[in-house]
Each structure stands twice: as C-alpha cells, then as structure tokens.
Amino acid sequence: MLSFTIANLSELNSLSRLTALTLTVSTDQCFQENFVFPKLQSYNIGVNGYIEIPRKLISRILRIRDSSSLNAFKELFRNVERLSLENIMEHKTVVPNVDQWGLNELTSLQLTSCDDLECLIDTTREQSPATAFSNLVNLDIVAISVSNEWLYVVDLKFKKLGAAVITSIREYMERANSSSTLAQTLVHLEELWIKGSNSLEHLITEAENGDEIISNKDRSLLCWPKLKSLVIASCESLRYVFPITLAQGLPHLESVQIIDCPQLMHVFNMAKEEYGHDILLPRLQSLRLEYLLNFRNFCPRNYFVMLPSLKGFQACSIGLPRGSMTRFHIHEGLWSRSLLMDVPLQAVKELLQNVKYLTLNGVMYQKNLVPNVDQKGLNELNFLALKGGEELECLIDTTQGHVSTNTFFNLVELVIEEMNGLKMLCNGQFPKGFLQKLEKLTTRNCMEMVSLSPALQNLKEVEVINCSQLQEVFQIDEFLHDTKENQGLLLSNLTLMELNSLPELNWVWKGSTRFVSLQSLKFVEISCCNRLKHLFSPSLAQSLVLLQQLKIDHCDGLQHIITELVYDDGIETNAHLHFSFLPKLETLRISHCPILENIFQIPLAQVLPRLKSFWITDSPQLQQVFHGAKEKNGVDCAIALPCLQDLLLVNLINLSCFSSENFLISSPSLEKLEVWNCPKLANFNIQKEVNEKIQVESDQLHALKELLHNVKNLTLDGVKNQKNLIPNVDPKGLNELTFLTLKDGEELECLIDTTQGHVSSNAFSNLVELFIEQMTGLKMLCNGGFPKGFLQKLKTLEARNCMEMAFLSPALQNLEEVKVINCGQLQEVFQIDEFLHDTKENQGSLLSNLTLMELELLPELKWIWKGSTCFVSLQSLKFVEISYCNRLKHLFSPSLAQSLVLLEQLQIDHCDGLQHIITELDCDDEIETNTHLHSSFLPKLETLRISHCPILENIFQIPLAQVLPRLKSFWISNSPQLQQVFHVAKEKNGVDCAIALPSLQDLLLVNLINLSCFCSENFLISSPSLEKLGVWNCPKLTNFTIQKEVNEQVLLKELLLSKLGNSCQLRVSANCSQDYVAVGSHEEAFHVHGHIRELYLLDLSEVCIIWKDVTQVVTLKNLTILKVIDCKRLRCLFPLGSACCLPKLEKLTVKGNSKLEQLFELEDEVEVIPEKEIKFDQLKYLSLKDLPSLIDFCPRGYHFVLSALISLKVRECPKMTTGFFIDSEEYVHAKIETPQLVEQDTTEESVTDQNVVHTQTIDWYRQRPGDHLPPYKEEL
Known part of the structure; x- marks a missing residue:
C-alpha cells in the first residue's frame, strides 16, 4: 500500500509492482499520458480536491474536478468503479469522449456542473461499445445545463441502474421520444430523486402535438417494475409526473413525495380524455404532497x-x-x-x-x-x-341532528x-359512545375553550396548559344517567393530571362526585389557576390511594386543598375517613398560594405513612400545616410522618405552629429541616424518638429547641439571631451531638459562652467531627474558660472562610485531622496553656493523635501552637501543608521536631515571614539549646517541598538533620535569601563529614539566587540513589559535590542545568576524583554518564563544549531526550563517533545556540568512521531552531537514516546545508544537499521539481495531511 500526496508523479511509473494507491494531486501535477500501473488493483485518487472515503467497500475510486483534460487517466477508466466528474470542460459525451470502452465496470457515476456535456453516450458513431454502463447502479446528475439530446440513449440498456439522483438541471429534454425511450431503458431503477429542475414540465412525456407516441401494443414496455421510491422537489414548471400509460407499470412503488411544485396539476395525466383501467398502486404505503398550489387531482377524473x-x-x-x-x-x-x-x-x-x-x-x-x-x-x-x-x-355538533353514537368511539389519544x-x-x-376509549388528552394554547371533557372511565392522562377561558375540566352531570351501564367508576383509570396557566378555571370536576373515583391517580400538578378555590372533596381525597406526587403553585384563590362540597352528598361534613390517608404520597410541594390557611385537617391526615419530602413556601396566610378541629384538644396525640426526610418551610409569615398546640410531630427519619422567614413560629415539637441525623437550615433556632436535644448529626445553615449555641439554644450542651456543620452565619460569635454563668461540663463532649464554613461572625469556639469535657472526643476539625475568627481550638489529645483555610484574622491554631492544669488526668500527650495538618491563607497567623509545648507530642503527624501564612516565623521547636517520627510529607509555600522551619523557643524550657537530638531525624520523611519563602536562610541545622534516611524527593524554589540548605553551627568545622541522604532520588533547586552551597564547605552529600537532578538559576552556587562509594556507578537518569552563572561546579564523585559535572567558567559541561536518560542544558552562557574530552567517544546508551537551548558559546554537541552510541535517543531539541556550527563534529585527524551511513532508529522528534551559525546536522560525506522520525522542525538555520528526504519505505534521510537543491525554496512550488524542500524552514509531521518531504534518491 502506497499513500502519496503531492508526490513526485514522474517517478511513479518506476513502481512497476504497485498494487494499491491513495493519492491527491492538483491539475498542474497530473499524470503524463503514458502513465500506467500494470499491477494496480485498488486506488482512491482525487484531482483538485479531497479523496472520498466511501461508506461501502469500493476498490477503485476516481474523483476529478476543474479540469479539461482527462487523457492522463484513460488507463484507469477501463476498470473504475466509482467516478465523480465536477466542472469538467470540453467534453460533450461521457462515452466515448471520456472513455471509448464504455466504462463497463462503473457502478456509480456522479456528474456535477459539467456544462459542456451534451449526452451520456453518443451511439451515432460507429463501433459504439455494447456494454457501456452495463454495471451502473447509481447515477447522480447535479447542476447541469443540458440540451435536447442530453439523454439520447437509443438502444442503451441500464441493466443494473438502481438509483438516480437528478438535481438542479437547468434545462431538460423536450422531445417526447427521448424521455419515453429513456423510461423503457431504466427497468432496474429502484430510487429516483429529481430536485431543482426548473424547466422540467413532464417527467415522461406521452404525446407530442396531440398524437400518442407509444402504441397500445408497446405500452407494456413502458414500465419501471422495480421502482420503489420517487422524490420530486422544487421543479417550478412541472405539470404532471407520469403519463396514464405508466399507471400499471409501477407494481413495486412504495413511497411518493412531491414537494414545492407550484404548477403540478396531476400525478398521472392523459393526453386526451378516455376510459381505461383503474389506477392500481398495490404497494404504495406513503404518499406526501406539499406546497402544490395548482394541484387538482391525483389522476384524471375518469379513473379510480x-x-x-x-x-x-x-x-x-x-x-x-x-x-x-x-x-x-x-x-x-x-x-x-x-x-x-x-x-x-x-x-x-x-x-x-x-x-x-x-x-x-x-x-x-x-x-x-x-x-x-x-x-x-x-x-x-x-x-x-x-x-x-x-x-x-x-x-362534534349534536345540535344539527342525528349523529352516530359511535362518534370517535375508538379514539385513544387526542392532542389539541x-x-x-x-x-x-x-x-x-x-x-352515548363519545370518546369511550380515550386514554390520553392533551390541550395547549386553546384560548377560547370554555369546557373540556366528560369524565371518562378509561382516561389515563390529562394535560391542559394555557387555555385562558377554560372554566371546567371534567363535566360529570351529563353521565350520571348512564351510571348503571358503566361497569366502573368515572375517572377510575386516571393516573396523571397536569393543569397549568388556566386563569378562569373554577372547577376541576363540575357536578356531583359520588360516581367518581381517583383510585389510580399518581401525579397531580396544578399551577397558575388563580380562580380555583379547592381541589378535592373528602370523598375524592379518600379515593387517592395511589397518589405519589402533588404539586401546587401560584394558585392565588386556593383556600383549601381538601374541603367539603355542598353537593358532595355522599360524604357527611363530620365523617371520619380511613385512618391511612394518602397512603402512597411521597412528595408534596405547595408554593405561592397567598390565601391558603392550612394544608390538612386532623384527624383527616393524622398519618401520612410514605411522605418523604414536604415543601411549603410563600403562602403568607398559612397559620397551621395540620389544623385540628375545635372540639379536639389533641392532648397526647402526634402527627405521624414516619418516612419524612426533607421538610422546608419558607416565607410563611403567619405560620404559628406546625400543628395544633398539643400535637407532637413523630418524624424519626427527618434528615433535613429548613425554616426561613417564619417569624411567628413558636411551636415545633418533634417527638423524641430516634432522631439521630438532621440538617437544619434556619434563621429561627429558638423555635426548634426541642428538636435539637437528642440529635446526633446536625447541620445548621444560615443561623440568625443567636450569638452562641450554648446556652442560648441548648443549656444542656448538645452533649448527644457527634457531627456538627455550621454554614453561612453572620451573627453566631462562638459555639459556647462560659462567661454568662454555669454551663454543662459535657458541652459537645461527644462531638467527633466539626465543620465550619462561611461563618463570617464567628470569632472563637469558646468564649471564656473551656469546660472540662469540651470537645474531648473531637477527631476532625475543619474551618473555611471564617474571616473574623481569631482563635481556633485547644490542643486536644484525640484530634486527628485539622484543616484551616482562608481565615483572615486567625492568630493561633492551638491554645495549650488552658489544659496544663489537667495534664495529670490525661493519659497521653496533647495532639498525640494528630495525623494531618493543613493551614492555608492565614495572613495573620503568628503561632501554630501558643504556649509551652512540653506536654505536646506530634508522634502521629504524617502530612503537613502550610501556605500563605505570611506572619508565621517558624513551624516547630526542636522538641516538637524531635517527636515527628512519622512525618512523611512536608510542604511549605508562600510564607513571606518564615525564617526557620525548626528553631529554639523561649518557652521550650525543657530543651537546652545545645542538646544533641537523636541522630535519626525525621526518620519517615519522604517528600519535602519549600517554595516562595523570601527570607528563609536555611532549611536544617547540622547535626540536627545530618541524616534523613527516607527522603526521596526534595524541591526548593523561589527563596531568594536561602544561602545554605544544611547549616552548620560556627563551632563545627564539618571536616570529613557528609550529609546522608541515602534514599534521595529527586532533587530540584530553582531560583535560589543567593544559594552559595548545598551545605557547609567541607561537607559532602552522600546520595547514592539520586536519579533526577535539576539546578535552575542558582548563579552563586559554587560547591555541590555528591559523594559516591568506590567503584559505584553513577545512577543519574535526568539532569537539568540552567542559568548557573560564571563559577559553578557540580560534582558526582567517587572518592572525589572522577565522573563530575562542571558548569560555569569551565568550557566542559560534564564527563561521561552512561545511565543518563534525559538531559536539559538551558541558558549556560559559558559552556563551549559539553563533553570534557571531545576526542573521546561518548557512550550514552540510555539517553532518550536531549534539549540544548540558549547556550550562546556552544560550538558542537557530540563528536561524530558518538552518533553511533545513541541507540535510544527519541527526542532532540536544539534552539537559540548562536555559535553552534555542528551537532556532530568531525575531527579528520583523530576520527576514522568506516561507515558513511549512520542510523538513528529511535529518533522520533527533531527540532532545530534559531541556529544562525549551524552549517550541518549531518557532516559532509555521511548521511543519517531516521527510520522512526515523526516530527521534523527546522527554522531560522540560514547556513545549514543538510537536506531531509524520504524514501519509499517512509524512512527520513539527512545528508548534504546538492547545490541545485539548496537554491530551491520550500514555500515556492515549481512545475519541474516542486517536491524539493529547502532545509531553512521545515514543519513536517508524518501523520498530518499535506505535509511532505522530497523523495530520497539512491546515490549511484
């Protein structure tokens, strides 16, 4: 398979064994006339356009546009299967002008805008091919201006033509014998589309000048026996489609569509009036006639x-x-x-x-x-x-006389x-039988409708929307006289009813409801029905045994949902209905009903066993949700809502109580309670059961006191009118609470206030998790002395966006996780002094269970732990992250640092005031300043990140941190005052000592402009596991020596060096004598490192050569990525001998090295390379940019083979003589260009050799369409 785009076509003839070809070319590049492919089996060729991707498997496709000469393709026409010709000029016929052999293997032909074309085939010439178009299945004719002879195809048989599309033909045949003869030839036609042929008057003309041109004997020949689909559209002059003689010749016609033919009068027409056989279309299933303004009839009036x-x-x-x-x-x-x-x-x-x-x-x-x-x-x-x-x-109008009793009897669905x-x-x-089977009725936007439907037994769904004059939905009276004959009750199958925007609706059901049952009704939604006063009578409400969802909103006149009706004579006004009321109701929503006074009456709705979600909003006259009759005092009674989970009461300004005064609410499943703007609510008693979890969002906690006594999981959202929770909300201390979330409160100042008097010592004693968010008025957790048991079981504490909070928490023994984020006034996290008097009773140290601490965006934070830390241990702390704490000067005292035996990760960033990570504190009186701590410091620390600490001078002190046994990743960046990473006290000279980092794999030093050394002068770094080293913009760094054991190999795999100034030496040493990296005033960059995989050299202004000894063959057998950028004095990258020693190199980027002349330098007097061809089998990406002095990528006399190259970019390399070419196996070759190639520019195309690409500018990607390289030519 060979895929070419803009290929060197003159060379394709040499590919004598080519079997498959995909090709796009322009007219100027077209084949020569002697162009042949003797073994070509499949092809997809596009000329002046894109190639076509067929939906079905087609082996030979040819698409030509905007051309006058087709001779170059004459060898392909013999077996082409799909041919598309667009805007082909100077050709009057397809056969023989395009192909004299008749295109007898062609299955699909598309002709578009070929205005010079007069006919498909000219049979007047001698030796016309008998098999022309013999396999044609699809014929598309688009936008062609034709003459009378265009389809003159005498004796031509389209034996296999199954589909024809004729679009926008500007003139059509007028001679009758042309069209009738054509019709006789299309015996296999199955689909015919004609569109936009404005001059077409008749599809097939039967007569000319009033005389018939087909005798009765020949009429059987005029038929399309396989035609199934006919589509005719936008033919302005079409008067009829078929002659009447074709009426019996369409036995398989299934679909007819005739659209936008304003002059069409008949589908079938006859030249003169006669009587004949009726028109039979036995298989016609679909008939579509649209926008036929002069249409008179389907056929002549004498036919049936x-x-x-x-x-x-x-x-x-x-x-x-x-x-x-x-x-x-x-x-x-x-x-x-x-x-x-x-x-x-x-x-x-x-x-x-x-x-x-x-x-x-x-x-x-x-x-x-x-x-x-x-x-x-x-x-x-x-x-x-x-x-x-x-x-x-x-x-139906029954006032005009007798109407069938079965009118609309079988109608199932009606949409209006x-x-x-x-x-x-x-x-x-x-x-009698009107709409008796109707199941679904939908009515929308019928502005004059007054009454809708009788109450029908089989009706299932009713939807009535925006009928502004409708006064009643169901009429019941008219059916009462037939109730004996009805086997079931009216509306007994109704499951859904939606009434919306009916401003004049007075009644949902008008008439007595004694014979009505809503036993199947599940979903009711009523909105914007302002004159509706009630929904259900008690008898109807009793029948709602399946109702699941009831939604009512914006009904301005609604007084009662359930009320007694004067004509509901089947139910007495004081009747006690079934105890289980609305047994399946799960969702109840009532909103914007301004005169509604209550929802349910007791005992009518004393139990709602399935109710889960209950919302009532914006109903200002509502006084009670459950209203008790006057004679019932409700003592020792409860409203049973056993499944209620979600209760919302909003903007009910006259709501005084949820139920009658002495009624309790039994709601053991309640999880979320929201009460907003209910200023008169004073009685909200939920019976004490198993109310363990509840989310409360309210501005009136005083009304919910009884609810909160035994709650275990509590969320308070938007607390108002309270400065504290204890004692104001619960003097007993909410001591059952285990989970508490506070959100969005402006007035709450503290959780507990002990300054007002006695407070229970067990306040919040069982609280395990505390989350505080957006509490903008909260200043502290406790105002006054901490109660003895305050927060003693707290494990998780999280505070976010509490902008007034100044103090957070006591140092608690059981605390495990602390997150404090964006608290703008917080000055201290843990208060320790208050707990010292109880240390004898505490079995463990304070904070001894703390595992995670995250402090972020605390600009006023001065102390993490305020007070003496002698009773504090951080023995469990594993993860610490501190950021944007600008006033914090230090993190740990030495005693606390000594206790960090499990710390794994420490991240510090953007702490502008941080001076020391570990320092001595005056109050740390049990640790002397000269105490020698345990030699294994931070024994589990694996990750250390320090960034943007502008006044930090060092990280660790020696011998405090002389060994970090588990440290794997160490990044320090953007700390301009840092001078040393490991700082030695003045009395310690550090002779023959080392910093032990045995597990360190990844070390990054970035933008440390005052860093002079990694540690004191005589200290070495013992880091045998180091694999990644990055040093960027550390201009004062002068001493960085990594010690290696004798005979131990260097394991460095990734190295990044950038902006290292004029005197810098980085040394990876074995006995400090060999294998080093030296950068700065030295011309050499580094010696041999056989394990290195990725190497980045950026902005090293003093480096002239990379390798210490250019005469030495450099072996970098593992190097995969090399980037050398902005090394202004660099003259070359490698000695040529090393080119063979880069077997894994995948990506090479060289940019902005102004004096670089060669990538691979050839020293004739010392180098002898026996092979002139050098292979880079893994190189995929090559980029050479802004290299004004570069002469060659490949030295003269050699050439490189880049078999795997995917991307090649060459820019601004004006002196480079190396060219890049591609061979038949799609291998890229690099070698010195010949003078004539050098003169050719890639942006200009030439008729003689337009595939030559100058190497000054190349942007080539293998898989991108339109990207090309010139072909590689073997040297003789």
Missing part, C-alpha cells in the same frame, strides 16, 4: 385510484377543489396515518373515512368534524391531532394545540 397498502398520507398547502380526491379506494385494514396541513377537508373526505392516525394542521372552512367532514363519526380513528386552526369550534376558535369538544348532548 386503488391504494390497498396505503398507511400514511401527508398533505400540506395543496390547492384541492371540493371533492377532487373522492375517487380513492383504500383498504380498510391497512390505512393508518394521515397528516393534513392547510387542506380543504371537503376535498379529502373519502381519505378520512377509515383513517386511524390523523393530524390536521390548519383546518379550513369547517366548524366541526362531525357531521361536516364525516357523518359516520370517524369511528375508526385511534389518534387525532388538531393544530393551528381558527375556524373549528368543536369536534393552538386551536384558537375551538370552544368545546362537543356542542350539545354527548353521544
């Missing part, structure tokens, strides 16, 4: 159309006269769907008698459907949709939308 298989008829804006389509016969069992838009219904009466699915859009000239359109009552109809009509007033004139479904008495 038989459509036994028709299932769908769609008509829109067709100019039918009255009764014009009455001569239709449609099989009753199959006829199913019809869509009529802006069509006179009188013209299509016969079509509607047996229809099952009917959509009428824009009904005209009718006030009713029955009897005007169908006196029989459209009783076969299952689905009816009425849309956008202004004249229709009702579906935008029927602005419709007032009711039935004008007059309902027929």
Whole structure:
C-alpha cells in the first residue's frame, strides 16, 4: 500500500509492482499520458480536491474536478468503479469522449456542473461499445445545463441502474421520444430523486402535438417494475409526473413525495380524455404532497385510484377543489396515518373515512368534524391531532341532528394545540359512545375553550396548559344517567393530571362526585389557576390511594386543598375517613398560594405513612400545616410522618405552629429541616424518638429547641439571631451531638459562652467531627474558660472562610485531622496553656493523635501552637501543608521536631515571614539549646517541598538533620535569601563529614539566587540513589559535590542545568576524583554518564563544549531526550563517533545556540568512521531552531537514516546545508544537499521539481495531511 500526496508523479511509473494507491494531486501535477500501473488493483485518487472515503467497500475510486483534460487517466477508466466528474470542460459525451470502452465496470457515476456535456453516450458513431454502463447502479446528475439530446440513449440498456439522483438541471429534454425511450431503458431503477429542475414540465412525456407516441401494443414496455421510491422537489414548471400509460407499470412503488411544485396539476395525466383501467398502486404505503398550489387531482377524473397498502398520507398547502380526491379506494385494514396541513377537508373526505392516525394542521372552512367532514363519526380513528386552526369550534355538533353514537368511539389519544376558535369538544348532548376509549388528552394554547371533557372511565392522562377561558375540566352531570351501564367508576383509570396557566378555571370536576373515583391517580400538578378555590372533596381525597406526587403553585384563590362540597352528598361534613390517608404520597410541594390557611385537617391526615419530602413556601396566610378541629384538644396525640426526610418551610409569615398546640410531630427519619422567614413560629415539637441525623437550615433556632436535644448529626445553615449555641439554644450542651456543620452565619460569635454563668461540663463532649464554613461572625469556639469535657472526643476539625475568627481550638489529645483555610484574622491554631492544669488526668500527650495538618491563607497567623509545648507530642503527624501564612516565623521547636517520627510529607509555600522551619523557643524550657537530638531525624520523611519563602536562610541545622534516611524527593524554589540548605553551627568545622541522604532520588533547586552551597564547605552529600537532578538559576552556587562509594556507578537518569552563572561546579564523585559535572567558567559541561536518560542544558552562557574530552567517544546508551537551548558559546554537541552510541535517543531539541556550527563534529585527524551511513532508529522528534551559525546536522560525506522520525522542525538555520528526504519505505534521510537543491525554496512550488524542500524552514509531521518531504534518491 502506497499513500502519496503531492508526490513526485514522474517517478511513479518506476513502481512497476504497485498494487494499491491513495493519492491527491492538483491539475498542474497530473499524470503524463503514458502513465500506467500494470499491477494496480485498488486506488482512491482525487484531482483538485479531497479523496472520498466511501461508506461501502469500493476498490477503485476516481474523483476529478476543474479540469479539461482527462487523457492522463484513460488507463484507469477501463476498470473504475466509482467516478465523480465536477466542472469538467470540453467534453460533450461521457462515452466515448471520456472513455471509448464504455466504462463497463462503473457502478456509480456522479456528474456535477459539467456544462459542456451534451449526452451520456453518443451511439451515432460507429463501433459504439455494447456494454457501456452495463454495471451502473447509481447515477447522480447535479447542476447541469443540458440540451435536447442530453439523454439520447437509443438502444442503451441500464441493466443494473438502481438509483438516480437528478438535481438542479437547468434545462431538460423536450422531445417526447427521448424521455419515453429513456423510461423503457431504466427497468432496474429502484430510487429516483429529481430536485431543482426548473424547466422540467413532464417527467415522461406521452404525446407530442396531440398524437400518442407509444402504441397500445408497446405500452407494456413502458414500465419501471422495480421502482420503489420517487422524490420530486422544487421543479417550478412541472405539470404532471407520469403519463396514464405508466399507471400499471409501477407494481413495486412504495413511497411518493412531491414537494414545492407550484404548477403540478396531476400525478398521472392523459393526453386526451378516455376510459381505461383503474389506477392500481398495490404497494404504495406513503404518499406526501406539499406546497402544490395548482394541484387538482391525483389522476384524471375518469379513473379510480386503488391504494390497498396505503398507511400514511401527508398533505400540506395543496390547492384541492371540493371533492377532487373522492375517487380513492383504500383498504380498510391497512390505512393508518394521515397528516393534513392547510387542506380543504371537503376535498379529502373519502381519505378520512377509515383513517386511524390523523393530524390536521390548519383546518379550513369547517366548524366541526362531525357531521361536516364525516357523518359516520370517524369511528375508526385511534389518534387525532388538531393544530393551528381558527375556524373549528368543536369536534362534534349534536345540535344539527342525528349523529352516530359511535362518534370517535375508538379514539385513544387526542392532542389539541393552538386551536384558537375551538370552544368545546362537543356542542350539545354527548353521544352515548363519545370518546369511550380515550386514554390520553392533551390541550395547549386553546384560548377560547370554555369546557373540556366528560369524565371518562378509561382516561389515563390529562394535560391542559394555557387555555385562558377554560372554566371546567371534567363535566360529570351529563353521565350520571348512564351510571348503571358503566361497569366502573368515572375517572377510575386516571393516573396523571397536569393543569397549568388556566386563569378562569373554577372547577376541576363540575357536578356531583359520588360516581367518581381517583383510585389510580399518581401525579397531580396544578399551577397558575388563580380562580380555583379547592381541589378535592373528602370523598375524592379518600379515593387517592395511589397518589405519589402533588404539586401546587401560584394558585392565588386556593383556600383549601381538601374541603367539603355542598353537593358532595355522599360524604357527611363530620365523617371520619380511613385512618391511612394518602397512603402512597411521597412528595408534596405547595408554593405561592397567598390565601391558603392550612394544608390538612386532623384527624383527616393524622398519618401520612410514605411522605418523604414536604415543601411549603410563600403562602403568607398559612397559620397551621395540620389544623385540628375545635372540639379536639389533641392532648397526647402526634402527627405521624414516619418516612419524612426533607421538610422546608419558607416565607410563611403567619405560620404559628406546625400543628395544633398539643400535637407532637413523630418524624424519626427527618434528615433535613429548613425554616426561613417564619417569624411567628413558636411551636415545633418533634417527638423524641430516634432522631439521630438532621440538617437544619434556619434563621429561627429558638423555635426548634426541642428538636435539637437528642440529635446526633446536625447541620445548621444560615443561623440568625443567636450569638452562641450554648446556652442560648441548648443549656444542656448538645452533649448527644457527634457531627456538627455550621454554614453561612453572620451573627453566631462562638459555639459556647462560659462567661454568662454555669454551663454543662459535657458541652459537645461527644462531638467527633466539626465543620465550619462561611461563618463570617464567628470569632472563637469558646468564649471564656473551656469546660472540662469540651470537645474531648473531637477527631476532625475543619474551618473555611471564617474571616473574623481569631482563635481556633485547644490542643486536644484525640484530634486527628485539622484543616484551616482562608481565615483572615486567625492568630493561633492551638491554645495549650488552658489544659496544663489537667495534664495529670490525661493519659497521653496533647495532639498525640494528630495525623494531618493543613493551614492555608492565614495572613495573620503568628503561632501554630501558643504556649509551652512540653506536654505536646506530634508522634502521629504524617502530612503537613502550610501556605500563605505570611506572619508565621517558624513551624516547630526542636522538641516538637524531635517527636515527628512519622512525618512523611512536608510542604511549605508562600510564607513571606518564615525564617526557620525548626528553631529554639523561649518557652521550650525543657530543651537546652545545645542538646544533641537523636541522630535519626525525621526518620519517615519522604517528600519535602519549600517554595516562595523570601527570607528563609536555611532549611536544617547540622547535626540536627545530618541524616534523613527516607527522603526521596526534595524541591526548593523561589527563596531568594536561602544561602545554605544544611547549616552548620560556627563551632563545627564539618571536616570529613557528609550529609546522608541515602534514599534521595529527586532533587530540584530553582531560583535560589543567593544559594552559595548545598551545605557547609567541607561537607559532602552522600546520595547514592539520586536519579533526577535539576539546578535552575542558582548563579552563586559554587560547591555541590555528591559523594559516591568506590567503584559505584553513577545512577543519574535526568539532569537539568540552567542559568548557573560564571563559577559553578557540580560534582558526582567517587572518592572525589572522577565522573563530575562542571558548569560555569569551565568550557566542559560534564564527563561521561552512561545511565543518563534525559538531559536539559538551558541558558549556560559559558559552556563551549559539553563533553570534557571531545576526542573521546561518548557512550550514552540510555539517553532518550536531549534539549540544548540558549547556550550562546556552544560550538558542537557530540563528536561524530558518538552518533553511533545513541541507540535510544527519541527526542532532540536544539534552539537559540548562536555559535553552534555542528551537532556532530568531525575531527579528520583523530576520527576514522568506516561507515558513511549512520542510523538513528529511535529518533522520533527533531527540532532545530534559531541556529544562525549551524552549517550541518549531518557532516559532509555521511548521511543519517531516521527510520522512526515523526516530527521534523527546522527554522531560522540560514547556513545549514543538510537536506531531509524520504524514501519509499517512509524512512527520513539527512545528508548534504546538492547545490541545485539548496537554491530551491520550500514555500515556492515549481512545475519541474516542486517536491524539493529547502532545509531553512521545515514543519513536517508524518501523520498530518499535506505535509511532505522530497523523495530520497539512491546515490549511484
């Protein structure tokens, strides 16, 4: 398989064994006429355009556009399968001009904008091919201006043509014998599309000058026996489609669509009036006629159309006269769907008698459907949709006389939308069987409708939206006289009812409801029904045994949800209904009902066993949720809401109590309670059961005191009108609480205030988790002395965005995790002094269980632990992260640092005032300043990150941190005052000593402008595991020696050096004598490191050569990435002999090295390279940029083979003579360009050799379309 784009076409002829080709070329690059591929089996070629990706597997594809010469492809035309010709000029025929052999293997032909084309085939010439187009299956003709002879194909047989698309033909054949002959040849045609042919008057012309051109004997020849689909659109002059003689020749026609043909009068037409056979289209299933303004009839008036298989008829804006389509016969069992838009219904009466699915859009000239359109009552109809009509007033009018009792009897679904004139479904008495099977009724935007539907037994779903005059939904009285015949109760199958934007609605059900049951109703949603006063009578409410969801909003006149109706004579006003009321109700939402006074009456709704979510909002007259009758005092009674989880009470300004005064609320499952703006609420008693977890969001905690006594999980969101929780909310101390979250409070100042008097010593004694967020008024946890048991079990403490908090927490023994983030006034985290008097009773040290501490954005923090730390131990602390604490001067005293035996990770950043990480404190009186601590310091520390600490001078003191046994990763950056990492006291000279970092693998030093040494002068760094070393912008660094054991190999794998100034020496030493890295005033960068994998040399201004001895062959067998950038004095990268010793190099980037002349330097007097070809088998990315002195990438006399190269970038290398080429195996070669190649520029194309690319500018990516390199030529 060979894939070429803009290839060197002159060389393709030499590829005699080529079997597959994908190619895009321009006209200027086209093949020569002797271009042949003797063994080519498959190809996909695009000329002046993109290649085509076929949906089906096609082996030979040719697409040509904007060309006048096709001779270059004459050898391919013999076996091409898919041919596309666009804007091909100077060709009058396809056969023989394009191909004299007849394109007999062609299966698909597309002709677009070929204005010079006069015909497909010229059969007037001698020796015309008999097999021309013999395999053609698809023919597309688009935007062609044709003459009369265009499709003159005498004796031509399209034996396999299955689909034809003819689009935007500007002129069409006018001679009758042309079209009729063509029709006789298309015997295999299955699909025909014609669009935008504005001059087309007849698809097939039957007669010319009034005389028939096909005799009765030959009429059997005029047929398309396999045609299934016909689509004709936007043909402005089309008058008819078929001659009547073709009526019996379409036995398989299934679909006809004729759209936007304003002059069309008939589908079938005859030249003169005669009587013949009726028109039979036995398989026609779908008929669509749209925007046919002059349409008169489907066929001549003397013919009868038989459509036994028709299932769908769609008509829109067709100019039918009255009764014009009455001569239709449609099989009753199959006829199913019809869509009529802006069509006179009188013209299509016969079509509607047996229809099952009917959509009428824009009904005209009718006030009713029955009897005007169908006196029989459209009783076969299952689905009816009425849309956008202004004249229709009702579906049925029984005031005009007898109407069938089965009117709409089988209708299952009725949709009515935008029927602005419709007032009711039935004008007059309902027929006996009217809508008896209706299951779904949808009515939208019918602005004149007054009443809707009778209460039907089988109705399941009702949706009524935006009917501004509707006064009643269900009419019940009219059906009472037939109740004996009804086997079930009315509305007994109703499951869903949605009423929305009905401003005049007075009744949902009008009439006595004694024969109505809502036993199946599950979902009710009522909104914006301002005149509705009530929803259910007690008898209807009693039947709501399946109701799951009730939503009511913006009903301004609603007084009661359930009330006694004067005409509800089946239920007495004082009747006690079934004890389990609304047994399946789960969700209740009531909002914006301004005169609603209560929701339920007791004992009517004393138990709601399944209610889970209950929201009441913005109902200013609501006084009680559960209202008790006056004679019932409610003593020792409770409202049972056993499943209630979520209760919301918002903006209920007159709500005084949730239930009658002596009633309790039994709600053991309550998890979330929100109470907002209920200023009169004074009685909210939840019975003491198992109320363990609750989230409370309220501005009135005083009303919820009883609720909070025994709660275990509590969330308070938006606390108002309280300065403390204890004693104001609960004097007993909330001592059952284990989880507490406080959010978004402005007035709460502390959790507990002991200054007001006696407070329980057990306040918050069982609290385990405390989360505080956005408490902008909170200043401290405790105002006054800490109670004895205060927070003794607390394990997790998190405070966020508490901008007034100054003090946080006592140092607690059980505390495990502390996170304090963005508390702008916090000065200290842990207060220790207050607990010293109880140390004898405490079995363990303070903070001894603390494992995680995160302090962030605390600009006023001065102390992490304030007070003596002699009773504090950080023995469990593993993770510490401190950032943006600008006033913090130190972290740990030596005694605390000594206790950090489990610390694994320490991260410090953006602490502007930090002077020391570990320092002596005056109050640390049990540790003398000269005490020698344990030799194994921070024994578990693995990760240390320090960044942006501008006044930090050192990290550790020796001998305090002379050994860090587990440290693996050590990063220090952006600390301009840091002078030493390990600092030695003045009395210690450090002779023959080392800093032991046995596990260190990753060391990074960045932007440390005053760092002079890693440790004191005579100290070495023992780091046998170091793999990654980065030193960036440390201009004063003069001593950095990593000690190695004797005979131990250097393991360094990644090295980054940048901006190291004029006198810097980095040494990786074995006995300090060999294998070193030296940068600065030295010209050499470093000696040999065989294990190094990634090497980055950036902005090393003094380096002239990298390797110490350029005569030595450098072996870098593991090097994969090399970047050398802005080394201004660098002259070369490698000696040429090392080119063979880079077997794993994958990425090479060289940029901005102004004096670099060679990447691989050849020293003739010392180097002898036996092979002139050098391979880089792993190199994938090569970038050479801004190298004004670079002469060659590959020395003269050699060439490099880059077999794996993916990306090549060469820019601003004006002197470079190395060229890059690609061979037939797609290997890239680099070698010195010949003079004629050097003169060629890549941005300019040449007719003779436009594939030459100058190496001054190359941006090539292997997989990117349109990227190319010139072909490689073997040297003779």
